[in-house]
Amino acid sequence: MNDHELELEKALAAVTAMDHLRDGMLVGLGSGSTAAYAIREIARRVADGLKVEATATSPASEALAIGLGIPHVSFERVERVDVTIDGIDEIDSSLRAIKGAGGALLREKIVAAASDLVIMIGDSTKAVATLGRRSLPVEVLPFAAGFALRTLRNLGTPLTRRRKHDGAFFLTDQQAYIFDLKFGVIDDPEQLARTLEAIPGVIAHGLFLGQIDVSIIARGHNVVVRCRKDVAAGAGSGDQAKH
Structure with missing residues (x-):
């Protein structure tokens, strides 16, 4: 496509x-x-x-x-x-x-x-069938950058600190750094989220x-609409295909 x-x-x-x-x-x-x-x-x-x-x-x-x-x-x-x-x-x-x-x-x-x-x-x-194909961003306070880098490396996956096109480090709207982690496959997103949230200096991760x-x-020309079963009334539930 x-x-x-x-x-x-x-x-x-x-x-x-x-x-x-x-x-x-x-x-x-x-x-x-x-x-x-x-x-x-x-x-x-x-x-x-x-x-x-x-x-x-x-x-x-x-x-x-x-x-x-x-x-x-x-x-x-x-x-x-x-x-x-x-x-x-x-x-x-x-x-x-x-x-x-x-x-x-x-x-x-x-x-x-x-x-x-x-x-x-x-x-x-x-x-996707399983999360992890795309990089997982982790937002880190600049003060904690070195410590967070060491701790994130212990997860055993390739990672990079995000840069802009001019080579300078990318800064979020909170003036924090982004580390991009390449898992390929994330077998247990919930456990990974808990691990990341336990690292001092990590202020956000991209797992929703x-x-x-x-x-x-x-x-x-079609759309697939998928809803949580307990979603607000009127939104429907389950999978719906629209043409």
Whole structure:
């Protein structure tokens, strides 16, 4: 599948996620190229009369939303969010995912925790049988970088400290470092999450294991919608294919 076809899938997944929006909602806006499709689609519907406000997981998403005319609320003022729409790096059939390729994993996780409904959207390459094919980002305080590097190496998997194109170390919006771990296969995501959370200086990791309510994965001209069984009323349950 070529890049153009994948972009069309992202756009289709974003359009499908709009089924969950209603007037009066506060909508969480994710980060990254797939989430950007959702932001543009929300803006189009706001222009057509949809009455929602939004709060963003990153300055880039905030700037895009404001530029497109979506009423914005700073997350510092927010106690709860009705629905968040975000992209994923990969997701399995149990709605466990890896996120954070763009470096906004901590804020994405915070906004997801504040949300009544969390929807993840993606193209067909994002669905996997087992997590770990893509790098797992781990956000680390610069003060703890050396210690965290040694401790993460003890996990026995290749890792790198993320850099920008100019060679400088990548910094998150919290001015923290990202270490990218290449597992290939993560046999026990829950245990790995507990291990990472126990390392002093690690402030976030990219495993999203209980936060996701709905996944929308586009495959060509179709979408597969998968929901948690106890998801909010109206979202449905199980797997649904849409054409």
